[in-house]
Amino acid sequence: MTRRIAARRSPIHGNGVFALVDIPKGVELIEYRGKLLTMAQADRKYANTSDSGHTFLFTLNEKYVLDANSEGNIARWINHSCVPNCKAFIHENEDGDPRKDRVIIESLRALKPGEELTYDYGIVLEERLTPRLKAIWACRCGARDCTGTLLKPKRAPRAKKPVAKASARKG
Numbered sequence: 001m002t003r004r005i006a007a008r009r010s011p012i013h014g015n016g017v018f019a020l021v022d023i024p025k026g027v028e029l030i031e032y033r034g035k036l037l038t039m040a041q042a043d044r045k046y047a048n049t050s051d052s053g054h055t056f057l058f059t060l061n062e063k064y065v066l067d068a069n070s071e072g073n074i075a076r077w078i079n080h081s082c083v084p085n086c087k088a089f090i091h092e093n094e095d096g097d098p099r100k101d102r103v104i105i106e107s108l109r110a111l112k113p114g115e116e117l118t119y120d121y122g123i124v125l126e127e128r129l130t131p132r133l134k135a136i137w138a139c140r141c142g143a144r145d146c147t148g149t150l151l152k153p154k155r156a157p158r159a160k161k162p163v164a165k166a167s168a169r170k171g
Helices: 039-045 131-136
Strands: 005-009 015-019 028-032 035-038 057-059 064-067 086-091 102-107
Touching (some): 035 039
């Protein structure tokens, strides 16, 4: 089987993941892997690290986070973009076990060889989004409509409704 993607240095930030071949729209490219942590474990392990501007944590569901710092794969090197060409989808376990939910990165459009894979991290921090934090979490995607930050505004609490199967949030 021919490899479709590979990690290498990125013009966006540090390392990135790039298409090696033509990839059609809607292709599952890679699973985001990492050590499974509870939210409480992640909070203890990474307390007061929002000042780093760097994370390999991916929110899996209300109970668990994937920590790609440990047991991660090259999906952790996929960079953020305000105009992404991929999306991270949460695939809920059929038996309802939240420990077995998975994150799959899928192409949103056709990709050409050499094109860097990106998705919107959608990072939401608990603290107030100050200019200092926005600068720490600065976006380097270079898109014409770049928001300038990887951070998203906090969402107001809404009425409870079924969990969307095609939503994801890194952070």
